[in-house]
Amino acid sequence: MIQGQIDIGEIVLHHAADSYSIFMFEWRRMESLQFGPFNVTPTKHVVFLFIAAFLVFLTMKVAGRKLEAQRANENAPKGFANAIEAMVLFVRNDVAIANIGHDGAKFAPFVMTLFFFVLYMNLLGLIPHGATPTGNLAVTAGLAVLAFLVIEIGGFLKLGPAGYMRTIFPTIPGLSGPGAIAMSLFMAPIEILGKMVKPFALCVRLFGNMVAGHLVILSIMGIIFLFGHLPFWNWGIGIAAATLLLGIMMLEIFVAMLQAYVFALLTAVFIGLMQHEH
Amino acid sequence: MLPYWLPLLQEAEEHVPTSPFEPEFGVIFWTWLVFGALFFVLKKYAWPAILSATEERERKIAHQLEEAERMNAEAKAALEEHKALVAGARDEASKLIGEAKTVGEAEREAILNRAREEQEQLVDRAKREIEAERERAIAELRREAVDLSLAAASRLVEAKLDDEANRKLVMSYLDSLEQAR
Numbered sequence: 282m283i284q285g286q287i288d289i290g291e292i293v294l295h296h297a298a299d300s301y302s303i304f305m306f307e308w309r310r311m312e313s314l315q316f317g318p319f320n321v322t323p324t325k326h327v328v329f330l331f332i333a334a335f336l337v338f339l340t341m342k343v344a345g346r347k348l349e350a351q352r353a354n355e356n357a358p359k360g361f362a363n364a365i366e367a368m369v370l371f372v373r374n375d376v377a378i379a380n381i382g383h384d385g386a387k388f389a390p391f392v393m394t395l396f397f398f399v400l401y402m403n404l405l406g407l408i409p410h411g412a413t414p415t416g417n418l419a420v421t422a423g424l425a426v427l428a429f430l431v432i433e434i435g436g437f438l439k440l441g442p443a444g445y446m447r448t449i450f451p452t453i454p455g456l457s458g459p460g461a462i463a464m465s466l467f468m469a470p471i472e473i474l475g476k477m478v479k480p481f482a483l484c485v486r487l488f489g490n491m492v493a494g495h496l497v498i499l500s501i502m503g504i505i506f507l508f509g510h511l512p513f514w515n516w517g518i519g520i521a522a523a524t525l526l527l528g529i530m531m532l533e534i535f536v537a538m539l540q541a542y543v544f545a546l547l548t549a550v551f552i553g554l555m556q557h558e559h
Numbered sequence: 560m561l562p563y564w565l566p567l568l569q570e571a572e573e574h575v576p577t578s579p580f581e582p583e584f585g586v587i588f589w590t591w592l593v594f595g596a597l598f599f600v601l602k603k604y605a606w607p608a609i610l611s612a613t614e615e616r617e618r619k620i621a622h623q624l625e626e627a628e629r630m631n632a633e634a635k636a637a638l639e640e641h642k643a644l645v646a647g648a649r650d651e652a653s654k655l656i657g658e659a660k661t662v663g664e665a666e667r668e669a670i671l672n673r674a675r676e677e678q679e680q681l682v683d684r685a686k687r688e689i690e691a692e693r694e695r696a697i698a699e700l701r702r703e704a705v706d707l708s709l710a711a712a713s714r715l716v717e718a719k720l721d722d723e724a725n726r727k728l729v730m731s732y733l734d735s736l737e738q739a740r
Binding site: 348418 | 581584587589590591593594596597598602605607609613
């Protein structure tokens, strides 16, 4: 019996986790590779980070070159390059500039990079032997911290020191004198918490969506192995699970796009909120 | 039977140091590094090529909007000026008409006055002429009457009376009559 020998749950959980192996290649954690007190040996997800970044760059470079060639020949944009241009413009205009406002063009490269990077990382997990770096809490936390820095530093530069302090110690309308100061001081921890919660939600939402998808897919695959020993029924179970998996995989493609969109959109919304805080 | 790769997979996974729920700083570090590199590389080498046409178009549209606004303002100013001109012209015209009216009025008054004067003069002259004519007629009548009375009287007294002396006598009588009347 399989379930006696192998713990399916353990495999599923480990499969979604980071590791030092891809396909059949394995490497060791290098204890000497330190960055301060932290070990920075590249893991599977780090490798896929690089792959995603490279693919994003490749896509954009090729699309840009084709677009320039089409423009030079005065041809209408078409095909792959036009599709990429449309997507890039959508993220730039309808996600970044629409939510940030007049300064949106300044933040657009950040939001665009975020969107396509996250999108490619999400999609990489759907390829056989691929892995989703965004299914790693460290990756989404790293991106969320970057978003946090951009939101807060962007706000600080826009509002100035006094204006920025007002986002932490708010002026309460209708209050004056010592009461206003007391309320401001009381509100400060809540405001700071509010600033922290936004990127935290970004981080956990993306991670949760990605890991959950993988866990669902792996669990349904696990069903096949759990019941594979049953005579006759194993066929039915296999076919049913495979059909279900196909559906979930389709859903995952949608979720990969949706979550990249949500991450970029919310980052843009938060940047816009800080930019227009008065 | 077990798939041949399943234990292999499990063995490989045993090297895994973490579960998916434990963030590792090393991966955060790589995330920042890769994202930062990607951000700058894309910004330098990829976005300009893709966005240049759009940004150019945006600049052009913004420029055209500005131009349109400027021209609109100019047109408004021109219209305002035109309106002022028309209003000025209208004022001028009404002033001219008013002036003409007063001049005409004065002229009419003068003509009427002159006509009235002339008429009065005419009437006066006519009156004077009538008066003179009447005087003459009365004198004539009177002389005729005297002649007739004298002729009648000479017939009555059958005496030849001195014409001139008698006429004077009768005249004085008539004068006295006139004075008594």
